[in-house]
Amino acid sequence: MPMKLSDYIAGFLAERGCTHVFGYAGGAITHLIDSLYQRQDLHFIGTYHEQGAAFAAEGYARRKNDLGVAIATSGPGATNLLTGIGSAYFDSIPCLYLTGQVNTYEYKGALPVRQLGFQETDIVSIVKPITKYAVRIIDPLQIRYELEKAISIATSGRKGPVLLDIPMDIQRANVDDNCLCGYPEKPEDRVADFSLAHIMELLGKAQRPVILVGGGVRLSSAQKLFNQMAKQLEIPIVCSLMGRDVYDNTNDNYFGMIGAYGNRYANLTIANSDFILALGTRLDSRQTGTASTFAREAKLVRVDIDRNELDKKIKKDEYAVHADIGYFLHALNEKISQLNNPAYSSWLEQARTYRQKYPSVGANHISDPNFIMSELSKITAVDDVICLDVGQNQMWAAQSMQISQDQRLLISGGMGAMGFSLPVAIGAYYQNPQRGKVLAIAGDGGLQMNIQELALLKRNRIPVKIIVMNNHSLGMIRHFQEMYFEGRYNATIKDYEAPDFCKIAAAYGIRTVNIKDSHELSSLKPLLSSDEPILIEIQLPQSTYVYPKLAINRPIEDQEPLLPRDELAGNMLVKPIGSDKTDSQA
Known part of the structure; x- marks a missing residue:
């Protein structure tokens, strides 16, 4: 049946299970926006910046573990998506x-000019390094073929973003869906x-095994298989930053996050191990520190869907498993009962000793941001x-929030993009508005990156709770300046200023709460249960730090x-490195 191509796209997305599309209006995308608005089973959510739309689509996709969709006009609209595309x-x-x-007919093609059409920009060439397909x-x-191909590529293997650039005359063209050829789906090699x-x-x-769980476990929908394995093996489990919400933190064999800003007890546990099973984590330098010293007496088995990550060796004798995590765990779980393994009670007790000696929370006071995160998780x-x-807000939460079964912790890992939390929270909310509360935790610097999306919260009465950890500085970089630049606080304290976020949120019509004392934290529980958007500003000392920290x-x-x-x-079961350093250096 003949229809406008933009109508076909809208129907295709709805049939694929998409319920919300995020974007910002512009001349070159008006046909598609109109088609989206005319459907009852698909909702267009207009953000106030295309970066906000890109992040919202990512939040939707992260929570659903399936496709998120964002749209933008040509030129600046398309380029404003870039940070979100890179994050995905x-x-x-x-x-x-x-x-x-x-x-x-307006596209310059091979002509040696910069531009023919207004806002003409070769977005496909720009995004190719940060997409799986563009x-x-x-x-x-070709619309059906390209939609099916793009979505197949995005959701198979190591998942990731794709982009289709659609000229205006193509959007308004008429097509007969009976005449459209599909993409021949290929069986996934798992x-x-x-x-x-x-x-x-x-x-x-x-004798001292450890499981290192990464974000790939959740991306492959293998949490239940992982929990089954963890229950059978009863050995210490640590996680990467992206794997923080895979395993229930209340389990006694959970020993925190490893890495440069990881829990000290987690790093001591993995450093003293003699065997590591690393699942769906790329073991970058922020996890391992100097690779040559990482878990130096441990045999390493790495399981990853991406062969290229496995080719990047951490240990010369590591054993690489190129497989889907779910398939691997299913196979492993069938064999675990046959394992003639020794009891690990003494090794577990050693890890518990580390955890007891070096808790992430220091003083039970609002001046310790780790304490605030611990209280929030309660x-x-x-x-x-x-x-x-x-x-800093990200690291405090990663160190000290206790994430229980079925909670989600959405984190910008590889891109590390400030401005992430608010629009991602919006997308996560729309993925399932009836299930659970959604919190956006940000610093005073990060919130200002996409502060315009407060208008979307107010307009649609989205009950996201924003918690601003306000130390009136860019704390992470300020700390670097103390360590390496003799305390020259350029653009972190000097030439930087944080506004009164409560006044700004109030101007948008959002309820606000300003917390300055520890006893006021008790007011948070009823606030989080409210059915309206609220901004909660927590005042911190300007000189805040993330410790422990790896130099x-x-x-x-x-x-x-x-x-x-x-x-x-005394903590080391393996030979310490740098034991010749004096106490004065400590």
């Missing part, structure tokens, strides 16, 4: 970005050759979604503030 690419989030483009559609009859017997042998010989509930911005060229077990050398040595 680096964190393997399946998103479809649809951009408008000038009419095909193409400009020049034939209306399996690769690996020796489960070899892995079982390594695990059976281990008043969240099953199915709640916590969205973190980038900066350059130190092994991950040796974080700042440095332990006395004899205390560090």
Whole structure:
């Protein structure tokens, strides 16, 4: 049946299970916006900046673990999507970005001019390094094929974003859906050759094994399989930043997040291990520190869907498993009962000792942001979604929030984009408005990056709760300036100023609360349960720090503030590195 091509796109998305599309209006995308508005089963959510739309689509996709969609007009609209596209690419989030483009007859093509059509921009060439697939559609009859191909690529293998650039005359062209050819779906290769017997042998010989869980476990929808394995093995489990919400933190064999800003007890646990099963984590330098010193006496087995990540060796003798995490865990779970492994009670007790000696929360006072995060986690509930911005607030939450089963913690990992939490929270809310509360935690710097989306909260009465950790500085960089630039606070304290966020939110028509004292934290629980948007501003000292913190060229077990050398040595079951350093250096 003949129809306008933009109507076909809207119907295609709805049939695919998409319920919300995020975007910002513009001339080159008006046909598609009109088509979206005319459907009852698909809702267009107009943000106030295209970056907000890109992040909202990502939040929707992260919570659903399926496709998110954002649209933008040509030129500046398309380029404003870039940070969100990069975020989805680096964190393997399946998103479809649809951009408008000038009419095909206005496109400059191979002409040696900069531009023919107004706002004409070659967005496809710009985004190719940060997408799995990007193409400009020049034939209306290719629309079904390209939509199916793009979505297949986005949601298979190592997931990620795709982009279709659609000129205006293509959007308004008429097509007959009976004449459109589809994309021949290819069976997904979820399996690769690996020796489960070899892995079982390594695990059976281990005295101090550790499981390192990464974000790939959740991306492959393998949480239940992982929990089954964890229950059977009963060995210490640590996580990467992106794996923070995979395993219930209330379990006694959970020992925190590793890495440069990881929990000291987590780093001590993995540093002293003799076997590591790393699941769906790329083991970048922020996790390992200096790679040559990372878990130096441990055998390493890495499981990842991306062969390119496995080719980047951390240890010369590591064993790489190129496979879908779900398939691997299913195979492993069938064999675990046959494992003749020793009891790990003494090893678990050692890890518990680390956890007891080095808790993430110091003083039970509002001056300790880790305490605030710990208190926040006590008043969240099953199915709640916590969205973190980038900066000190992200690390405090990652260190000290206790994430229970079925809660989500949405984090910008690889891109590390400030301005992430508010629009991502909006997208996460729309993915399932009836399930759980949604919180956006941000610093004073990050919130200002996409503060305009407060208008969307007010307009649609979205009950997202924004918690601003306001230290009136860019704390992460300020700390670097103290360490490496003799305390020259350029653009972090000097030439930087944070506004009164309560006044700004009030101007948008949003209820606000300003918290300055520890006893006022008790007011948070009823606020979080409210059915309206609220901004909660928590006042912090300007000189806040994220500790523990790993300095350059130190092994991950040796974080700042440095332990006395004899205390560090007493924690080590493997040979300490740098034991010749004096206590004065500590």
